Amino acid sequence: MSTQANAAADRAVMSRLWNAIPWSDVRVKLIAGLIILVAWQVGVAAFAPRFVAKPLGIAAAFPAVITDADFLAAVVSTLGAVLKGLLIAVVGGVIVGISMGRVKFFDRMLNFYVNGLYAMPMVAVLPLLAIWFGYESDARLATIVFAAFFSIAMNARDGARSVPPEYLEVCKAYRAKRRYIWFDITLYSSLPYLVAGLRLASGRALVGAVIAEFFVSLEGVGMYILAHARSFQHNEAVIGVLALAAFGLFVEGAMNWVMRRFLPWARRG
Amino acid sequence: MIKLINSDARWIRWLTFAASILLGAAIWEFAGRNANPVFMAPLIGDADTPGAARSLIGFIGDGQFRDAFLSSIKLFATGFLLALVIAVPLGIVLARLVLLRVALESYILMLYVTPMVALIPFVLSILGFGFWPKVLVVVLFAFFPILYNTLEGARSVKHELLEVAGSFRASEWSIWRDILIPYTLPFALTGIRQATGRALVGMIAAEFFLSTSGLGEVIMIASRTPDMANMLAAILLIAGLGVILMRGAQALEQKYSAWRGVDG
Numbered sequence: 001m002s003t004q005a006n007a008a009a010d011r012a013v014m015s016r017l018w019n020a021i022p023w024s025d026v027r028v029k030l031i032a033g034l035i036i037l038v039a040w041q042v043g044v045a046a047f048a049p050r051f052v053a054k055p056l057g058i059a060a061a062f063p064a065v066i067t068d069a070d071f072l073a074a075v076v077s078t079l080g081a082v083l084k085g086l087l088i089a090v091v092g093g094v095i096v097g098i099s100m101g102r103v104k105f106f107d108r109m110l111n112f113y114v115n116g117l118y119a120m121p122m123v124a125v126l127p128l129l130a131i132w133f134g135y136e137s138d139a140r141l142a143t144i145v146f147a148a149f150f151s152i153a154m155n156a157r158d159g160a161r162s163v164p165p166e167y168l169e170v171c172k173a174y175r176a177k178r179r180y181i182w183f184d185i186t187l188y189s190s191l192p193y194l195v196a197g198l199r200l201a202s203g204r205a206l207v208g209a210v211i212a213e214f215f216v217s218l219e220g221v222g223m224y225i226l227a228h229a230r231s232f233q234h235n236e237a238v239i240g241v242l243a244l245a246a247f248g249l250f251v252e253g254a255m256n257w258v259m260r261r262f263l264p265w266a267r268r269g
Numbered sequence: 270m271i272k273l274i275n276s277d278a279r280w281i282r283w284l285t286f287a288a289s290i291l292l293g294a295a296i297w298e299f300a301g302r303n304a305n306p307v308f309m310a311p312l313i314g315d316a317d318t319p320g321a322a323r324s325l326i327g328f329i330g331d332g333q334f335r336d337a338f339l340s341s342i343k344l345f346a347t348g349f350l351l352a353l354v355i356a357v358p359l360g361i362v363l364a365r366l367v368l369l370r371v372a373l374e375s376y377i378l379m380l381y382v383t384p385m386v387a388l389i390p391f392v393l394s395i396l397g398f399g400f401w402p403k404v405l406v407v408v409l410f411a412f413f414p415i416l417y418n419t420l421e422g423a424r425s426v427k428h429e430l431l432e433v434a435g436s437f438r439a440s441e442w443s444i445w446r447d448i449l450i451p452y453t454l455p456f457a458l459t460g461i462r463q464a465t466g467r468a469l470v471g472m473i474a475a476e477f478f479l480s481t482s483g484l485g486e487v488i489m490i491a492s493r494t495p496d497m498a499n500m501l502a503a504i505l506l507i508a509g510l511g512v513i514l515m516r517g518a519q520a521l522e523q524k525y526s527a528w529r530g531v532d533g
Contacts, residue, residue, distance in 0.1 A: 025371050032372035052395060104275040108285035113293060119515040120508035121470040123477065124484075127492035128500060132308060207384040207470070214389070214478055222387065229390030241387045248382030 053234035058242075061235040071224060075243055078213070078220035081137065082205050082247075085144025089201060092145075093152030094194065098186060100153070101160025114157075118150035122208055126215050140212035140220070147208030148201035155197025159190025192259065192266035199255045206244060310497035324502035334487065338506075341483030344400070345472045348407025352464065356412050357457050360419025361449050364426050374420055381417040385409045385471065389478050398480035403472075406479065410471030414463035422456025423449075455522070455529040462518040469511055 037055045044054045065071050100107040100114070126143060133139040163186050171181050213222030221240050228237035259266065273281065294312050298320075301311025306318055314320025328334045363370040388409055396402040426449060434444050476485025484507055491500035 028368060028372045029375050033376065036376065049395070053391075104277075105271075105285060108282060109289040109292075112286070112289055116508055116512055119466065119511040120504075121466070121473050121511055123470050123473040124488060124504050124507045126477075127488055128504065131492060131495060203382065203384070207386050210384055210386045211474060214386070225387050226390045229394045232394065234391065234394075237390065241383065244387050245379055245383040248384065249379060252378070252382055 051232035051234055053238040057235040058238050062239060065236050065239045071240075074219060074221050074224040074240075077137075077218075078209050078222065079247060081140050081220070082144055082202070082209050085141050085209070086148055086198070086202060086205055088141075089145050089148035089152055089205070090194075090198065093149050093197070093201075094156050094187075097153035097156025097197075098160045098182075098190065101157040101190070102182075102186060107157070114150055114153050117146075118154055122147045122204070123211055126211060129212075130216050135216040137218055139216050140209055140218055143208040143212040144205045147204040151200040151204060152194070152197040155193045155200070156190060159193025159197075160186050162193065163189045192263050195255055195258055195263065199251065202251045203248065206247060210244065306497065307495055308497065310501055314498070319498050321498050321501040321505060324498045325505065328502065328506070337483050337487050341472060341476065341485070344403055344407060344475065344483060345468060348404045348471065349411050349464065349468045351404065352408045352411035352415060352468070353461065355408075356415035356460070357419055357453075360416050360423055360457060361445070361453055363420055364423030364449050364453055365444075370420065370423060377413065377417055377420060381413040385413075385467075386474055389474060393479055403475040403479050403482075406475035407468050407471040410474075411464040411468035414467055415457060415460035418460030418463065419453050419457040422453035425456070426452045451528055455525045458518075458522040458525055462515070462522050465514045465518045466511070469507075469514065473507065 041055050044052050096106075096110065096114070100110055122143065125146060126139075129142045129146065130139045133142045167185050167189070168181065170176075171185060176185075209220065210222035210225075212218065213220040214226055217223060221243055225237045225240040228234070228240070274285070297312045298314075301309050301314065301320065302318065311318060311320040313322050328338075363373065385406075389406060392402050392405055392409075396405065430448050431444065434448060439447075472483075473485050473488075476483045477489065481489050484503055487503045488500055491497070491503060
């Protein structure tokens with residue numbers, strides 16, 4: 001009798017917790033996530049070899065990996081390189097892109113190359129960069145810059161071209177100084193495009209970093225995943241993938257926040 | 270003078286374009302002739318230092334190269350079409366079943382932002398070598414951009430339209446044909462454009478890191494020798510392939526972009 005009462009009390013607590021979750025959307029998502037995890041666990045346990053990652057195995061490995069000095073060093077190394085590469089790509093890409101957007105001569109001179117290199121799959125130049133920069137971390141940085149630069153330059157160009165002509169006419173009419181035209185008008189109104197370019201670039205930069213680590217066997221998250229997948233420690237390797245996904249989600253969230261907080265005047269699309 | 274250079278006259282545009290090509294080629298040629306041949310090959314070159322252009326012409330008559338090229342194209346096409354055939358219908362189904370869409374969209378976004386290269390080691394150690402594991406890599410690269418963008422379109426479908434269709438007892442088929450497909454198609458095409466670029470990366474990455482084959486193998490062999498002329502020629506070819514595929518996808522996207530509702 002008392003166990004039944006306990007169970008009823010438990011159920012009441014559970015349902016109160018459940019009702020505390022504010023939106024029905026979130027509940028649906030949680031249930032779906034649970035179903036996916038269960039299906040993954042059961043499916044892999046039933047059909048796949050024993051070393052394939054399972055949610056429970058990942059959860060069991062999680063505390064050890066997250067406190068592992070090697071893993072943390074790998075994360076710092078990869079993300080540090082990505083941020084450094086992005087910084088270089090942003091500075092260079094903005095200068096090149098905005099000059100292309102505002103000066104037709106630069107546009108005609110560079111557009112062919114920027115477009116062509118943007119469309120080229122960056123993996124293809126990886127062996128070339130490895131030969132040029134050596135089989136070390138410089139090659140990774142070069143890959144990241146190469147991956148990120150062109151999408152930023154292209155977006156900066158589109159942004160600079162989208163400056164409303166009335167603004168420039170007003171500037172001209174009031175004989176505004178050149179630096180106002182470049183920084184306060186052109187750069188400022190291309191900011192939404194730069195954010196879009198940066199979002200694209202950071203995804204590509206992450207891919208570039210991981211591929212470069214595979215290729216030149218460099219310490220980092222990519223190498224961590226590769227080494228553990230090779231030695232059939234898939235649970236640990238999946239945590240490396242989760243770290244990359246977390247970075248991707250963080251960038252996505254940060255960009256959305258920046259757009260809402262600082263650039264609410266930009267129209268969506 | 271500056272006014273003239275920046276003017277929109279047709280001959281000025283063509284002249285600057287030609288100058289840009291010539292200047293680029295000249296810089297390449299100069300660098301190739303003066304750098305260590307281990308690092309750089311010229312574009313045209315001479316008898317001692319053969320250039321990338323000659324390698325490119327050599328590729329055309331080379332049966333082995335033709336096989337490599339065709340195997341790359343086959344890998345790309347198989348993977349891309351598989352991703353397309355699964356992702357677009359799935360995206361539209363999610364437009365129809367709102368509950369399923371709400372349940373899955375966060376997870377799809379998560380997979381969309383995950384760099385799929387990171388999954389290559391898993392594919393390698395679970396499925397091993399061969400053609401189909403490589404196809405799986407291309408599918409992984411292409412699938413989520415298409416699905417994510419189609420889903421974006423699915424979210425833009427106006428609820429009123431479905432309600433009106435429902436109250437006039439429209440058949441399921443006509444709901445798909447007249448509402449769901451026209452609404453999601455422009456978004457799906459944006460995804461397809463993104464996916465062509467990513468699938469090309471996936472193709473080369475699969476050819477590098479799984480069993481080497483195709484154009485990836487051509488580059489790998491050239492990088493080991495190192496035969497810079499062959500390597501640059503192969504890279505040039507891949508860049509050309511990328512530009513052509515990208516342009517095609519862009520043209521397709523633009524053709525249907527007018528279907529995107531102005532207020533959608």
